Amino acid sequence: MGIIRASKLGFDYIKYHDDSEDPEKINAIKGVDFDVEKGQFIAVLGHNGSGKSTLAKHINALLVPTRGTMYVDGVNTSEEEELWKVRQKAGMVFQNPDNQIIGTVVEEDVGFGPENLGVETEDIWHRVDDALAKVGMLGFRDRSPNRLSGGQKQRVAIASVVAMHPECIVLDEPTAMLDPNGRREVLECVRELNQKEGITVILITHYMEEVVFADNVIVMDRGQIVMRGTPRAIFSRVDELKHYGLAVPQVTELACELKQSGVDLPDGILTIDELVEALC
């Protein structure tokens, strides 16, 4: 049984209008089945408004299903008394590096989560050290978060989640506001947590390059999952991706164009190494 298991999950946002009796329903998720094995790295792609964030918020019970079910590590997220258990198992990191950090000092920020869980003071410090080390920010523990770069702020946000000892981290466009260096830092950090610590990762992104190292990719369209597969399989289906408003990494695009111009190249080239290898 997978660590995250959504079955026939449907979700409606409900809006009440002054001028009418019946509330309006916005059907954002339409019968999604989604099963993630422990330790996997899953990337989620999809056009604006396709339902990625809505689905992600179900994983740590910020939202609960209108229809169907969501289980996280065997816990049904719809059961209110299990809320904190779910929040501890699955942490979230968002897009804006500036409004996720609440502490005035880095270590304080990372300690908030465990403190809220009722962890003993001594153990909190232990967890803070450990989490900061895992994201490569131990040297910044006494710093004020305002003085950090965007990539560093996001790594602190990730450390705050890691300090809760989660099974799973959901990252909703964590690199959208970062420079190339920050983007690389955050991705390396996330990959390492996945590979070394075995933490399950769900990464939502609009950058196709970031998906290349995922175990599996899912593509959403208007509230449904419309494609699933390995990055290589997904990025070989260029026309379908375009149809869903998506694209392929720049290397893959170049390889495709060269191929169309008659150069003999294999399908689904994903990295610079692969292209160089195939051409020289």
Added chain:
Amino acid sequence: MLIELKDVSYTYGKDTVYEVNALNHINLGIDEGEFIGIIGHTGSGKSTLIQHLNGLIKPTSGQILFDGSDIWEDGYNLRELRTHVGLVFQYPENQLFETDVITDVMFGPKNKGLSKDQCEERAKEALKQVGIPENFYKVSPFDLSGGQKRRVAMAGVLAMDPQVLILDEPTAGLDPAGRDEILGQIKYLHDKRGITIILVSHSMEDVAVYAKRLLVINDGRIAFDGSPKQVFTHYRELEQMGLAAPQVTYIMHRLHEKGLTVDLTATTVEEARRSILLALSMKKSGGTEEGGGSPWVK
């Protein structure tokens, strides 16, 4: 010259313990009709710089001229300046405040003193340009997805029909189709309507394709100012500044190391394609350019 910055410096929290020197002695001239890209590491001062251009931030020292007039002189009409110089903020949620999408987009033209019908017409046109369909007009801006909010914020500025359009990371959070659509729209406004564009971006690929002139900001100073091609030849120095070159530039360098004589200054997929095809055909025909009558090269 349309906009001129003379020795502009800016310090946040001046004379407090939180003092941050965000800009240091910036000198910069912007001509009418330019398409300028601005790149720089997070916290380098890009957002601070562009907020000076429409008078949202007053320089700690130095001068800002628009059309030759000092915008901080007594009696200067900053409100009017802001209708000429439109700014789309980095975080669109900071820009949306009305009860529904269409009212939000009508706000700018209303401030310009246009009639209700004219405002509505402008707003609809702008929403169409950013790909927001009619069924969203009555939705609250706060109930939109991240990318939808960004599109609406941009429509709000477009509806004012500005002379200069400044966009702070307009494609962050947009899906690839939306990214192409918005950048295409910006290019159209520049090419066909002559609007001056200033585009802040963390996407090296995007500025390489669209900008004619590229500014690199590093720790509050201008580190490079030139065409994207010129600037990206300094990619090793850019990496030191937390930046990079477009992915194709790295591909070209790798191919070159392997002995394929490709153009190292290629920064777009199209340039790379042509150059690689040419190099492959030369290699096949034994290295002379004349012998390269390959069917591949269009």
